[in-house]
Amino acid sequence: MNFSYREDQQDLRRLTAQIFDDRLTDDFRRDFSRSGEPYDRSLWRTLAQAGLLGTAIAEAQGGSGLGLTELCLLLEEQGRTLAPVxxxxxLVLGALPIQKFGSAAQQTALLPGVASGDLLLTAALEEIGGGDPSRPAVKATASAEGWRLxxxxSCVPYGAQAQAILVTARIGRKSTGVFLIDPQAKGVRIQPQATTSGxxxxxxxxxxxxxxxxDVLGDIQAGESIVDWIVERGQTALAAQQLGLMAEALRRTATYTGERVQFGRPIGSFQGVQxxxxxxxxxxxxxxxxxxxxxxxxxxxxxxxAEVAVVKWWAARGGHRVTHTAQHLHGGLGADVDYPIHAFFLHAKQIELALGAAAPMLAKIGTQLASGAVRPLT
Incomplete structure (x- = not known):
């Protein structure tokens, strides 16, 4: 396994970082969080003009034809800057599975709009009460015209802004399917939910x-594996955001403790802080x-x-610990909503619980270890 990034991947990261850094000052993020806007439309247009929204979309649909690795570079930078887009x-919950499993008609109808920034997608994976997102409770029943859902x-990201939603649903007792729905369709009701991160x-x-x-995504007979495919990439993408967030929260905290003087010396020189x-x-x-x-x-x-479960566990527990440390070592500033560090704590908490918190991930890892399902990667 070679974990070093190619030059073109490093260029993509640098471009993303430059776009985010040029716009997302601490003052801008604070003011935007109070504006009531769902996302930064101007920044979204800039990302589209730079070709970044088409990163993992095929060239035939107006994209660059890259993959998950490159998408995760974008998401690390988003986590670092808390970009509200x-x-x-x-790109991950919507466009990526459509690119992989969608019909030619679905890809043509949706993916060019994503690459141009004109169309938002999302996926409805979680349900009230939590549970395994790979095992939905929403029911799909065959009908004369197709299916009825x-x-x-619950907790559908940008559900009120998306033009199409991928919905996972149970078919009978054992099967699962993924369905594309129009949020404006008859029988669909969308209600905003308050969230920890905003x-x-x-x-x-x-x-x-x-x-x-x-509007079924992929082969209905392979629905369960498609759902697992989407969930695993969604969990890994959350970890990418969390990694960028944690690294930046730690950087800010190290800088602060090196500058904050107490008892005649920087508090970063105290062994407990170190x-x-x-x-x-x-x-x-x-x-x-x-x-x-x-x-x-x-x-x-x-x-x-198993690898993804480990990643999501580390994103949940590590994110919890790092952002708590950042809050504590900033002292009173950590509780000041005009100071930026609290925003990292709130976003980390959102990621910690999304698509599986630490406890269910640990249980999943234990089950796989006990069953002998875990194998070494070679």
């Missing part, structure tokens, strides 16, 4: 929603290690269920 929802999805999310209620057969920072650094680098391994495995279409 729907990258994960649109009934149930409720990211727009929605409760999506499906009341006997008609879905034509042409221990907290050292532990946070270990968390950042541990997540980076397992994350790179998971991205490599997914990019090469290798089985990576």
């Amino acid at each position: 729907p990258l994960l929802a649109t 009934r149930g409720v999805k 990211e727009p999310q929605a409760l999506v209620t499906l009341s006997n929603v008609r879905v034509p057969a042409a 221990h907290r920072l050292a532990d946070a650094y270990i968390d950042v680098e541990a997540l980076r290690s397992v994350y790179l391994r998971a991205v490599w495995a997914l990019e090469n279409d290798l089985p990576a269920s």
Whole structure:
């Protein structure tokens, strides 16, 4: 496994970082969080004009034809800068599975609009009460015209802004499918939900929603594996955001403790503070290690269920520890909403719980270890 990035990948990261850094000052983020806008439309247009929204979209649909590795570079930079744009929802949960499993008609109808910045996508994976996102409770029933969907999805990122939503649903007792729905379709009700980070999310209620057969994503017989494919990439993408976020929170905290003087010396010189920072650094680098391994495995279409569970566990627990350390070592500033460090804490908490918190990930890892399902990557 070669974890070094190619020159073109490094160029993509630098371009993304430059675009975000040029716009996303601490003052801008603070003011934007109070504006009531769901996302930064101007920044979204800039990303489209730079060709970044088409990173993992095929050239035939107006993209660059790259993959998950490059998408995760964008998401690391988004986590670092807390950029208020729907990258994960649109590019990872929406466009990536349509590019992989969608019909030619679905790809033609949706992906060029994503690459141009004119169309937002998302996926409804989570449900009220949590549970395994790979095992949905929403029901899909075959009908004369295709399918009918009934149930409720919760915490749908940018659900009220997206022009199309991928919905996972249970078919009978054992099968699962993925369906493309129009948020304006009859029987679809979308209600905004309050979130920890301020990211727009929605409760999506499906009341006997008609879905034509042409709007099924991929082979209905392979629905369960498609759902797992989407969830694993979504969890890994969340870890990419968390990695960028944790590294930046640690950088800011190290800078602050080196400048804050108490008892005649910088507080960063105190052994107790150094221990907290050292532990946070270990968390950042541990997540980076397992994350790179998971991205490599997914990019090469290798089985990576255990690797992704480990990544999501580290993103949840490591993110929790690092941002708590950042809050504590900033003292009173950590609780000041006019100071930026609290925003890293809130976004990390959102990522910690999304698509599986630490406890269910640990249980999944334990089950796989006990069953002998985990195998070494070669």
